[in-house]
Amino acid sequence: MTTRIEDVWAALENLADPEIPVISLRELGILRDVRSGPDGLEVVITPTYSGCPAMGQIEDDVRSTLENSGISARVVTRLAPAWTTDWMTEAGKEKLRAYGIAPPHRTPAAGNVVHFIGKPAPAANVPCPHCGSSHTVVSSHFGSTACKALYKCLDCQEPFDYFKPY
Amino acid sequence: MSAAIDYLLHLADNALVLGQRNAEWCGHGPILEEDIALANVSLDLIGQARLLYQLVAALKGGNTTEDRLAYFRDTHEFRNYTLLELPHHGPLSGYAHASLDYATTIVRNFLYSALMALLWEALQKSANADLAAIAAKSLKEVSYHLRYSRDWLVRLGDGTDESHARAQAALDHLLPYTQEFWAACPAEAAAVAAGVAVDLQTLRADWDGIVDAALAEATLRRPEIGGYVPEGKTGVHSEHLGFLLAEMQSLARAHPNGNW
Numbered sequence: 001m002t003t004r005i006e007d008v009w010a011a012l013e014n015l016a017d018p019e020i021p022v023i024s025l026r027e028l029g030i031l032r033d034v035r036s037g038p039d040g041l042e043v044v045i046t047p048t049y050s051g052c053p054a055m056g057q058i059e060d061d062v063r064s065t066l067e068n069s070g071i072s073a074r075v076v077t078r079l080a081p082a083w084t085t086d087w088m089t090e091a092g093k094e095k096l097r098a099y100g101i102a103p104p105h106r107t108p109a110a111g112n113v114v115h116f117i118g119k120p121a122p123a124a125n126v127p128c129p130h131c132g133s134s135h136t137v138v139s140s141h142f143g144s145t146a147c148k149a150l151y152k153c154l155d156c157q158e159p160f161d162y163f164k165p166y
Numbered sequence: 167m168s169a170a171i172d173y174l175l176h177l178a179d180n181a182l183v184l185g186q187r188n189a190e191w192c193g194h195g196p197i198l199e200e201d202i203a204l205a206n207v208s209l210d211l212i213g214q215a216r217l218l219y220q221l222v223a224a225l226k227g228g229n230t231t232e233d234r235l236a237y238f239r240d241t242h243e244f245r246n247y248t249l250l251e252l253p254h255h256g257p258l259s260g261y262a263h264a265s266l267d268y269a270t271t272i273v274r275n276f277l278y279s280a281l282m283a284l285l286w287e288a289l290q291k292s293a294n295a296d297l298a299a300i301a302a303k304s305l306k307e308v309s310y311h312l313r314y315s316r317d318w319l320v321r322l323g324d325g326t327d328e329s330h331a332r333a334q335a336a337l338d339h340l341l342p343y344t345q346e347f348w349a350a351c352p353a354e355a356a357a358v359a360a361g362v363a364v365d366l367q368t369l370r371a372d373w374d375g376i377v378d379a380a381l382a383e384a385t386l387r388r389p390e391i392g393g394y395v396p397e398g399k400t401g402v403h404s405e406h407l408g409f410l411l412a413e414m415q416s417l418a419r420a421h422p423n424g425n426w
Contacts, residue, residue, distance in 0.1 A: 050303055051206075051213025079217075080299035082306065141314045142203035146210060150199065166306050 003071050008034045008041055011069040018057045019145055022099040029087025030058060032078060041073035046083045048166070049146040085147075085166045097129045102151065102162040126162050128153035138162075170294055171225055172245070173357035175235070176399055178218035179246035182236060183407070184278060185211030186414050187250065188271070196268055203314060207275065210307040217300045237418035241401075241408045245353075248396035249274060249343035251407040256339035269329070269336040272318045277344055279312035280376045284369040293361030316380050323384025334386055342391040347373075349395050 012034075015025050025031040025045070033044040043062055047055045062075050085104035093103035105126075125134045133155035140150040148161040189208040195201025219232035252274070255267040286308055289301035322333040347366055357363035381388050396404070418424070 047303075049210060049213065050217055050300075050307060051209030051211070053209070079296070080302060082299065082302040084306075140199035140203055141310060141317070142199075142206040144202070146206050164310070 003041060003073070005034045005036065005041065007069075008043060008066070008071055008073055011071055012043070012062065012065060015061060015065050017054070018061065019054045020096070020099070020101065022095045023092045025058060025062070027089045027092030027095070029083060029085075029089075031062075034073070037074065037076075039074065041071070042076045043073050044076050044078050046078050046081075048083050052146050054145075083166070085163065096163060100129050100160060101148065102126050102129045102160060104163040104165045107165040126151055128156060128158065129160055130158045131156040136160075169353065169356035169360045170297075170362045171222055172353035173363045174218050174222045174225075174297065176245040176353065178215045178222065178235070179244045180250055180278075180282075181211045181218065182215035183244070183246040183410065184250040184275075185209075185215060186410055187254070188275070190254065191266070191271065194266060200268075204271070207311050207314070210304075210311065214300065214304050214307070217303075218297075221296050221300070233418065237415045241403050241411060243401060244403065244407060244411070245399050245401060246407075247278075247343070247346050248398035248404050249340060249346065250278060251398065251404060251410055252340070252343070253406055256335055267332065267336065269322055269332040270340065272315050272322060273333065273336040273340050275311060276315035276319050276380065277340060277377070279308050279315055280373055280380075281344075281347055281366075281369070282308045283312045283376075284372050285364060285366070288364040288369065292363070297362065312376075319380055319386075320384045323381070323386040330385065333384065337381075337386055338389045341389055342393060343396050345391060346396040346398060349397070351399050354399070 009026075012031060013024065013026065015031075017023050017025060017028055017030075028048075030045050030048065031043070032046050033042075035042050035044065043066070045059065045062065059075055059077070066073050066075075084107055086107055088104065096103045126136050126138075127134045128136050128151075131153060133153055135154045136151050137154060138149060139152050139159065142148075143150040143161050147163055147166065149164050150159060151162045152159045185208045188204045188211070191201060191204045192208070193201065195204060215236070216232055219235045222235060223230040223232055252270075253265065254270050255265055256270060283305065286301045286305040290298050290305065292298045292301065319333065322329040324330070325333075348370055354363060354366075358365045378388065396402075398404075398407075
């Protein structure tokens with residue numbers, strides 16, 4: 001019996017991100033494609049931040065999930081096009097919010113870097129994932145993982161993570 | 167091919183050496199948020215270095231690996247800018263109170279990030295498709311590094327008398343080292359000719375614009391610079407790189423082929 005491409009997608013459907021276990025790799029946009037290559041099936045993943053320590057774990061998780069499902073497929077890493085938070089599904093963003101992480105805004109339309117730096121950081125309205133208030137401030141550009149910034153809600157006073165647009 | 171390798175090593179060494187330097191703040195940050203921020207910047211930089219070393223290893227073939235390139239080359243084989251290997255303080259007089267001066271760290275990251283934001287943007291059109299892919303990723307990361315370091319530059323410069331004086335001292339100390347960005351270098355010229363690299367002279371006006379705008383907002387004065395032009399990118403380094411490498415490489419060299 002041969003493994004079909006749909007079987008591979010099904011096996012990986014619920015495979016969660018190791019750092020943020022409420023969201024799946026597919027919802028995050030890391031799991032890009034399942035295709036048949038010259039040597040059989042290939043699962044294509046695209047890494048997030050260059051230094052994200054979870055990427056090695058993610059590759060291992062994909063491999064062992066396939067193995068446990070009795071599927072033989074190669075894991076291929078593809079850099080281009082670069083991963084973007086715009087690939088995150090709406091359902092995935094909703095799960096982040098429910099987990100207490102403000103989901104990313106859409107990345108700004110491509111402009112040049114001088115323009116990006118020249119204008120002040122947009123006062124992006126990042127609603128508090130706890131109380132919904134948009135009365136929030138950034139407390140640090142970098143948070144507990146590479147992909148997040150630290151915010152604070154001025155109404156409910158809770159600190160929270162914001163998944164940065166990338 | 168060789169032009170591409172030399173240029174990729176230059177980019178990789180820049181990222182690794184600054185990543186290692188910034189990581190020296192890990193556990194010593196002035197506040198928890200800053201400790202975490204610099205660790206994150208370091209992770210991005212070391213991640214970029216790994217992608218570039220992996221690419222060099224693939225081009226060189228044989229038994230070259232990313233670890234061999236990072237841990238088993240010596241000072242004169244490193245091609246990073248001298249700016250990035252300097253310690254976190256200026257000459258030990260004046261406003262340098264201790265071995266870790268935050269203004270020095272911030273100014274260095276600002277000057278370098280401003281260059282790399284422009285360079286990664288331009289390198290997305292490199293004739294080397296793998297480098298173009300790394301550039302597209304790195305651009306997203308350096309945009310945050312630049313915004314972060316620029317914000318702090320303005321806060322320090324336009325802050326208290328003490329923070330202003332220390333930011334100005336750091337700028338006076340570090341800006342002369344940026345002369346190396348624009349200095350001619352045969353390896354870089356060969357990579358530009360091959361379409362792999364970008365001629366930095368084409369980015370100089372934009373870099374000046376970013377720096378001048380930030381300094382104006384930070385109420386800092388841009389010092390006149392001149393004199394010695396560093397040559398780290400050709401392998402001629404300051405005395406500081408050897409100490410940095412000794413610390414970074416000692417474990418790998420004590421246990422070659424070790425796994426952890």
